[in-house]
Amino acid sequence: xxxxxxxxxxxxxxxxxxxxxxxxxxxxxxxxxxxxxxxxxxxxxxxxxxxxxxxxxxxxxxxxxxxxxxxxxxxxxxxxxxxxxxxxxxxxxxxxxxxxxxxxxxxxxxxxxxxxxxxxxxxxxxxxxxxxxxxxxxxxxxxxxxxxxxxxxxxxxxxxxxxxxxxxxxxxxxxxxxxxxxxxxxxxxxxxxxxxxxxxxxxxxxxxxxxxxxxxxxxxxxxxxxxxxxxxxxxxxxxxxxxxxxxxxxxxxxxxxxx
Amino acid sequence: xxxxxxxxxxxxxxxxxxxxxxxxxxxxxxxxxxxxxxxxxxxxxxxxxxxxxxxxxxxxxxxxxxxxxxxxxxxxxxxxxxxxxxxxxxxxxxxxxxxxxxxxxxxxxxxxxxxxxxxxxxxxxxxxxxxxxxxxxxxxxxxxxxxxxxxxxxxxxxxxxxxxxxxxxxxxxxxxxxxxxxxxxxxxxxxxxxxxxxxxxxxxxxxxxxxxxxxxxxxxxxxxxxxxxxxxxxxxxxxxxxxxxxxxxxxxxxxxxxx
Amino acid sequence: xxxxxxxxxxxxxxxxxxxxxxxxxxxxxxxxxxxxxxxxxxxxxxxxxxxxxxxxxxxxxxxxxxxxxxxxxxxxxxxxxxxxxxxxxxxxxxxxxxxxxxxxxxxxxxxxxxxxxxxxxxxxxxxxxxxxxxxxxxxxxxxxxxxxxxxxxxxxxxxxxxxxxxxxxxxxxxxxxxxxxxxxxxxxxxxxxxxxxxxxxxxxxxxxxxxxxxxxxxxxxxxxxxxxxxxxxxxxxxxxxxxxxxxxxxxxxxxxxxx
Numbered sequence: 001x002x003x004x005x006x007x008x009x010x011x012x013x014x015x016x017x018x019x020x021x022x023x024x025x026x027x028x029x030x031x032x033x034x035x036x037x038x039x040x041x042x043x044x045x046x047x048x049x050x051x052x053x054x055x056x057x058x059x060x061x062x063x064x065x066x067x068x069x070x071x072x073x074x075x076x077x078x079x080x081x082x083x084x085x086x087x088x089x090x091x092x093x094x095x096x097x098x099x100x101x102x103x104x105x106x107x108x109x110x111x112x113x114x115x116x117x118x119x120x121x122x123x124x125x126x127x128x129x130x131x132x133x134x135x136x137x138x139x140x141x142x143x144x145x146x147x148x149x150x151x152x153x154x155x156x157x158x159x160x161x162x163x164x165x166x167x168x169x170x171x172x173x174x175x176x177x178x179x180x181x182x183x184x185x186x187x188x189x190x191x192x193x194x195x196x197x198x199x200x201x202x203x204x205x206x207x208x209x210x211x212x213x214x215x216x217x218x219x220x221x222x223x224x225x226x227x228x229x230x231x232x233x234x235x236x237x238x239x240x241x242x243x244x245x246x247x248x249x250x251x252x253x254x255x256x257x258x259x
Numbered sequence: 260x261x262x263x264x265x266x267x268x269x270x271x272x273x274x275x276x277x278x279x280x281x282x283x284x285x286x287x288x289x290x291x292x293x294x295x296x297x298x299x300x301x302x303x304x305x306x307x308x309x310x311x312x313x314x315x316x317x318x319x320x321x322x323x324x325x326x327x328x329x330x331x332x333x334x335x336x337x338x339x340x341x342x343x344x345x346x347x348x349x350x351x352x353x354x355x356x357x358x359x360x361x362x363x364x365x366x367x368x369x370x371x372x373x374x375x376x377x378x379x380x381x382x383x384x385x386x387x388x389x390x391x392x393x394x395x396x397x398x399x400x401x402x403x404x405x406x407x408x409x410x411x412x413x414x415x416x417x418x419x420x421x422x423x424x425x426x427x428x429x430x431x432x433x434x435x436x437x438x439x440x441x442x443x444x445x446x447x448x449x450x451x452x453x454x455x456x457x458x459x460x461x462x463x464x465x466x467x468x469x470x471x472x473x474x475x476x477x478x479x480x481x482x483x484x485x486x487x488x489x490x491x492x493x494x495x496x497x498x499x500x501x502x503x504x505x506x507x508x509x510x511x512x513x514x515x516x517x518x
Numbered sequence: 519x520x521x522x523x524x525x526x527x528x529x530x531x532x533x534x535x536x537x538x539x540x541x542x543x544x545x546x547x548x549x550x551x552x553x554x555x556x557x558x559x560x561x562x563x564x565x566x567x568x569x570x571x572x573x574x575x576x577x578x579x580x581x582x583x584x585x586x587x588x589x590x591x592x593x594x595x596x597x598x599x600x601x602x603x604x605x606x607x608x609x610x611x612x613x614x615x616x617x618x619x620x621x622x623x624x625x626x627x628x629x630x631x632x633x634x635x636x637x638x639x640x641x642x643x644x645x646x647x648x649x650x651x652x653x654x655x656x657x658x659x660x661x662x663x664x665x666x667x668x669x670x671x672x673x674x675x676x677x678x679x680x681x682x683x684x685x686x687x688x689x690x691x692x693x694x695x696x697x698x699x700x701x702x703x704x705x706x707x708x709x710x711x712x713x714x715x716x717x718x719x720x721x722x723x724x725x726x727x728x729x730x731x732x733x734x735x736x737x738x739x740x741x742x743x744x745x746x747x748x749x750x751x752x753x754x755x756x757x758x759x760x761x762x763x764x765x766x767x768x769x770x771x772x773x774x775x776x777x
Contacts, residue, residue: 068764075755099422120418135720138763138773139754140727147735152414155670155736159638160698162728163617164717176695177435180419199423202394209399210421217406218414236398237334245397246327255397358681379677411673436694439678458682461653468658469680476665477673495657496593504656505586514656 003027003064005034007041012049012204013196014042014098017056018115024061027089027111029071029081031064035089035115039096049204050196051096053119054103059128062110065137072139082142086111090148093118094215097208099199103192104128104170105185113161114145117152120211122178123192124170125185130178131167132158151218153178203241203257262286262323264293266300271308271463272455273301273357276315277374283320286348286370288330288340290323294348294374298355308463309455310355312378313362318387321369324396331398341401345370349407352377353474356467358458362451363387363429364444372420373404376411379470381437382451383429384444389437390426391417410477412437462500462516521545521582523552525559530567530722531714532560532616535574536633542579545607545629547589547599549582553607553633561614567722568714569614571637572621577646580628583655590657600660604629608666611636612733615726617717621710622646622688623703631679632663635670638729640696641710642688643703648696649685650676669736671696721759721775 003020016038018025027035042051071077093100093115102119104112110132116122132149134141141149141162150158157176160166170182183191199207236242241257248255262279275297277284286294301310330336352359352374361378369391375381391408393400400408400421409417416435419425429441442450458466495501500516507514521538534556536543545553560569589595611618611633620637622630628650634640650667652659659667659680668676675694678684688700701709717725754760759775766773 065764065767069768072764073756073761075753078755099418120422122415135724135728136763136773137767138721138724138757138759138761138775140724140731143731143735146728146731150732150735154695155732156640156695156698159617159728159732163638163720163725164713165720166698166716175434175693177413177415180415180425195423198425202422202424203397206394206397206399207422210394210405210418213399213402213405214409214414214418217402217409235334237337238332239397241397243332243397245395246324246331249324249396250328255395257397358677379681381674434693436672436674439674439684454682457684461681461683462656465653465656465658466681469653469664469677472658472661472664473668473673473677476661476668494593496596497591498656500656502591502656504654505583505590508583508655509587514654516656 003031005031005038007038009045009048012047012200014045014048014051016042016051016053018053018060019055020064023064024058024107025055025112026061026064027086027115028064028067029085032085032089036092039089039092042098043092043096045098048098049202049207050199051098051100052103052192052196053100053115054105054192058106058112059102059104059108060112060115061107062112062134068137082145086114086142087144090114090118090145094148097211099207099211101192101195101199103188104179105188109167110134113149113153116178117148121180121195123181123183123188123195124173124179125188126170126182127185128170128173128182129167130161130170130173131165132161133165133167135162135165201254201257203245203255205236205239205241206245209236262290264290264297266297268304268307271306271459273304273307273310275301275310275312277312277319278314279323282323283317283366284314284371285320285323286345286374287323287326288344291344291348295351298348298351301357302351302355304357307357308461308466309458310357310359311362311451311455312359312374313364313451317365317371318361318363318367319371319374320366321371321393327396341404345373345401346403349373349377349404353407356470358466358470360451360454360458362447363438364447368426369393372408372412375437376407380439380454382440382442382447382454383432383438384447385429385441386444387429387432387441388426389420389429389432390424391420392424392426394421394424460513460516462504462514464495464498464500465504468495521549523549523556525556527563527566530565530718532563532566532569534560534569534571536571536578537573538582541582542576542625543573543630544579544582545604545633546582546585547603550603550607554610557607557610557614560616561610563616566616567720567725568717569616569618570621570710570714571618571633572623572710576624576630577620577622577626578630578633579625580630580652586655600663604632604660605662608632608636608663612666615729617725617729619710619713619717621706622697623706627685628652631667631671634696635666639698639713641699641701641706641713642691642697643706644688644700645703646688646691646700647685648679648688648691649683650679651683651685653680653683719772719775721763721773723754723757723759724763727754 363383
């Protein structure tokens with residue numbers, strides 16, 4: 001059976017499922033392209049307020065190594081794979097303005113760590129394991145992926161994963177600042193739902209503006225980015241949700257935000 | 260009663276108190292302007308060696324929402340509030356060369372997290388709670404404030420606070436690298452004093468030079484900042500405190516630094 | 519007895535020893551120059567796959583203060599010391615493409631923290647203590663050193679160490695993200711060996727490429743650095759170790775990488 005990245009939309013919630021039976025949800029080239037298409041569709045859908053990304057039993061165990069001999073040993077096709085297929089998918093996730101929650105169980109390795117690094121909130125089961133042991137396969141991490149992992153996983157852990165092939169458990173990754181929450185395996189679904197329920201009541205346009213600001217600030221010299229952002233940062237002044245949020249607080253009632 | 264930001268100077272120590280009775284020390288527009296004036300005064304006072312910032316029972320619960328309807332729904336007045344009032348206060352704290360200790364009890368939310376992020380050392384009681392649930396009020400964080408919080412609170416926690424309105428306790432914020440120390444509520448004052456006592460004996464000009472370097476390095480491309488800093492980094496060579504510190508060590512006696 | 523930085527090569531492993539008897543391995547000017555020479559030699563040796571840096575009982579207690587009166591009180595000689603001697607040594611470590619493991623016991627202060635910050639993986643005994651109490655000596659940290667420490671130790675801890683002369687134990691430094699692992703003192707050697715054994719089997723050229731990428735990404739605006747790196751990032755496509763790693767995985771056998 002070949003793998004697949006699924007999108008299911010339920011009201012204002014999008015659920016993205018990474019599925020590759022028998023391969024711990026490893027990403028094939030086709031799946032990277034599906035990941036891109038799925039997140040481009042999510043980005044176009046103004047009715048969405050949250051996305052959850054996960055897989056059955058495992059989050060994602062890495063790349064689908066059975067495909068590697070076909071393209072990895074020529075520079076042009078290797079570059080095409082990393083810059084277009086992989087970064088196509090990860091870049092679409094990073095460009096997505098809708099908040100993304102990672103639901104992480106089992107193996108989260110290589111490509112799994114990269115996909116999780118594109119999420120805004122990461123909740124893991126205590127069975128989850130993390131690493132990027134690609135030095136066992138004789139190759140380094142591609143530059144954009146290394147920049148992403150170094151920023152989100154942290155330099156200490158990125159160096160340990162890549163230079164010593166370390167595999168770390170969920171508790172350790174929580175302590176190192178990669179995970180927001182770690183729960184027992186049978187509590188994972190309810191912990192993710194509690195977070196999504198909290199997000200559902202929040203102002204959806206404010207979330208998109210916050211994500212745009214985080215993205216600009218993460219990528220660029222902070223002083224320049226802040227100056228650029230200020231040009232449009234306050235356009236929301238007269239928006240319905242801004243009025244509703246402040247007014248509801250004043251009237252001591254819960255706000256009602258349209259997605 | 261309206262709020263107030265107080266400054267009290269006791270020898271080489273400045274104590275800044277955020278006070279807004281009945282509002283958990285929420286910041287009004289006037290208080291942001293007072294915060295700026297207070298820190299501009301501190302910066303001009305060469306006799307100071309440390310500042311401690313705090314409030315009674317609570318650190319600061321956010322902005323004073325009762326004022327919001329008067330200015331938040333027009334872009335020009337909203338921008339004026341964030342860029343001049345809020346950033347006026349936070350910018351004066353960030354521009355202050357005297358080391359600042361945050362003494363954090365109770366609520367530390369929104370504006371409170373921003374003010375604490377401008378301090379050099381953060382000591383909290385185990386009753387302290389942290390968050391920035393402004394998405395409940397229908398608006399995003401302003402760019403300079405988002406840049407500050409993202410850098411100091413960390414991207415993981417900044418995203419969780421802004422995108423899911425999470426409120427985190429002091430233990431969690433210690434684990435996530437925002438707090439230097441968490442103590443039982445009745446030990447907060449003595450923990451802050453122990454830190455201030457340690458700081459009182461240190462070279463005050465060295466502290467100012469270190470803060471200037473941290474500021475330059477945090478804001479700019481690190482390689483350029485280091486190159487710029489080197490132009491004046493070693494002017495202190497012949498200073499009295501440099502001689503006193505090294506000489507006292509050699510003579511096995513405590514150094515005596517003039518503030 | 520004067521101090522010395524030793525290099526011993528054993529097959530593909532380099533062992534660097536910081537030794538200054540009676541001074542807890544404090545760095546003299548001569549030792550900084552030896553540190554540079556040692557790492558320049560390591561960098562030229564294509565047969566090496568890992569370096570371990572450490573000292574007897576202590577890692578390194580700082581600079582050799584007994585030399586300070588001879589050069590610290592003139593700006594030109596002070597600058598020469600920091601920019602040429604100290605940064606000569608630290609810069610050579612940072613420029614080294616071979617993975618470096620710090621083996622940290624006892625005092626790791628000032629220069630010790632800086633040397634450890636140039637390592638890729640840091641394993642400490644629970645007896646190790648960390649700090650940079652140079653404000654007791656009346657001087658600030660030099661800019662390049664402050665940039666290094668702020669990035670690797672983290673801004674929270676860098677400010678606490680420099681502005682309040684705090685000394686932190688190994689458990690606290692693990693929690694703050696500076697250490698990969700803390701073990702009981704008599705398990706330090708075996709923990710370091712376990713890490714080196716894991717590294718020995720990994721692809722050595724991939725490790726060098728990963729270190730080059732981390733270095734470029736840490737120093738520069740990330741987007742520009744990634745773009746520059748892409749120019750040569752995929753030259754390894756046809757390399758022997760890339761083929762061997764992927765092929766060995768496919769053939770379900772351990773890879774055999776030549777150093």
